[in-house]
Amino acid sequence: MRLSAPAKITLRVFAFLVMAAIYLPLLLVIANSFNATTSGAFPIQEFTTKWWVAAMHNEGVREALWTSIKVASVATAISLVLGSMVAFALSRYEFFGKNTVNLLVVLPIALPGIVTGVALNNTFKTVLEPLGIGLGLFSVIVGHATFSIVMVFNNVQARMGRMNRGLEEAAMDMGANVFKTFFQVTFPGFRSAFIAGGLLAFALSFDEIVVTTFTAAPGTETLPIWIFNNMSRPNQAPVVNVIAAVLILASMIPVYLSQRLTGDDKK
Amino acid sequence: MTLLQTPPDSAAPPVHSTATRRSLTDVVSRVLYVRPKLRVTALLLLPMLWLGVLYIGSLALLFITAFWTTDSFTSKVIPAFTLENFAEILTQPAYQATALRTIGIALAVTLVCMSLALPLGLYMAKVASPRMRAVLAIGITLPLWAGYLVKVFSWRITFSAGGPLDWLLAPLGMTGPGYGTAALIITLSYLWFPYMAVPVYSAFRQIPDNLLDASSDLGARSWATVRTVAIPLLKPAFIAGSIFTFSLSLGDYIAAQFVGGKTQVIGTVIASNINLNPPLAAAFGIVPILVVVLYLFLARKTGALKAL
DSSP states (O other), X not given: OOXXXXXXHHHHHHHHHHHHHHHHHHHXXXXXXXXXXXXXXXXXXXXXXXXXXXXXXXXXXXXXXXXXXXXXXXXXXXXXXXXXXXXXXXXXXXXXXXXXXHHHHHHHHHSOHHHHHHHHHHHIIIIITTTTOOSSHHHHHHHHHHHHHHHHHHXXXXXXXXXXXXXXXXXXXXXXXXXXXXXXXXXXXXXXXXHHHHHHHHHHHHHOOHHHHHHSOTTOOOHHHHHHHHTTOGGGHXXXXXXXXXXXXXXXXXXXXHHXXXXXXXX | OOSOOSOOTTOOOOTTSXXXXXXXXXXXXXXXXXXXXXXXXXXXXXXXXXXXXXXXXXXXXXXXXXXXXXXXXXXXXXXXXXXXXXXXXXXXXXXXXXXXXXXXXXHHHHHHHHHXXXXXXHIIIIISOHXXXXXXXXXXXXXXXXXXXXXXXXXXXXXXTTSHHHHHHGGGTOOOOOSSHHHHHHHHHHHHHHHHHHHHHHHHXXXXXXXXXXXXXXXXXXXXXIIIIIHHHHHHHHHHHHHHHHHHHHHOOHHHHHXXXXXXXXXXXXXXXXTTOXXXXXXXXXXXXXXXXXXXXXXXXXXXXXXO
């Protein structure tokens, strides 16, 4: 496309401004975590690392972090199993209601999170609580797994479509049974997509707040819930700053890992 | 199902496996092997119990609960059919205003994201060097993982009174918008921008250069080319992106709570009623479902979903 020189410059400046708008607020949080004053006044007058020390010794944060890790791990495990099963069924078989099954998997992320949250909250309170399963850690895991399934499903299904099924046929011809074929031939074929999907599911669960607020009992506090509860408390603001800064830096890990995983597959 | 229609005769078990294991797994394997329907059923049983029974069951129960009522003293749900909740939502001006305001905010967010994604996509796909393009492509997707609350928090700091934005605008004799609807729209646009930018950019890359060149050859200026050639070709990408920006904005209430000031959205009403009056919260929860379903239906009518 032949653009005039001024048009090109305008576009370049525009792209630069968008990038600045994306990253400046995040850098601001990191800078602010070293701000000595608690008022959050700007610009920063004096730098300190005392909030980082305070955050490290914060009991509530550590407990919430542990809860988040537990929830995300179990939710990821569930979504890995269920997501792969659906992906397998949809990419290998023709059956009645296939489109409906596909829609069912995608629906939990197509509908706003608040809908999933309210619906599960309602079910737990009216149906499951009388049966002895009230809101708590379990209900949070159920909520997270429900919308994480699609992450695994998307990744695994995309890979299965491209896999060489002749290999499985060969394994069976050579006498391997269905299970052996799956674990020694099929699974290694989609392992990296499986892990990438799991990472996305974990990251999604770790970050989730809307569904969590509706499915958690008052005592259940994941890290996002802890941040949510402390964000408006002025005396906790510096610690929230530090946690936010840590999360920004930690978010690079899953991105890096999934980039590498999907990058490897292309070779 | 074309695969493996005849069971192999040489289904001999591995030599090293024990006799009992061989008999059990091989028998199960053989049964599964000759009955593909059984295999599909086995694969779908657990996922369908979870998504079909638990999730869809919950949505159905939510719909039913919306017709129930609450004892105003004990906050206990009374399962008796009533249209009271829907009547309240439809007749109370405050609820109507909240629903319309939320839809308006979601549309505004979608428009902001579109108008930012168009020039950015143009620059990335048709002007930037391959290296710059790669940097920007990673640059727009990376913040997706920075954490929802962290991003809301960063804008809460930005818009705070005496905060960075006020400081930046002070030399110009201006102040930032402060917490309110404008801040909410900006924050939500920031949160969901990658969902719009990525499809628009990849659609831009798929437009052949010579199509745009032909437009220039025929005398169209840059903007005319963008408007008459690029935008129609980008329509499916815009619609695909808008489903996310719209639906996610519609359901959000956390950002509204932290940067929205006094702005009430559908989510805040649901959240404040969930414990006191669950049936009303359920009835209000039906609103975003209906709006999203209507939106998806309209998007489908344009044919954009098929192009995904």
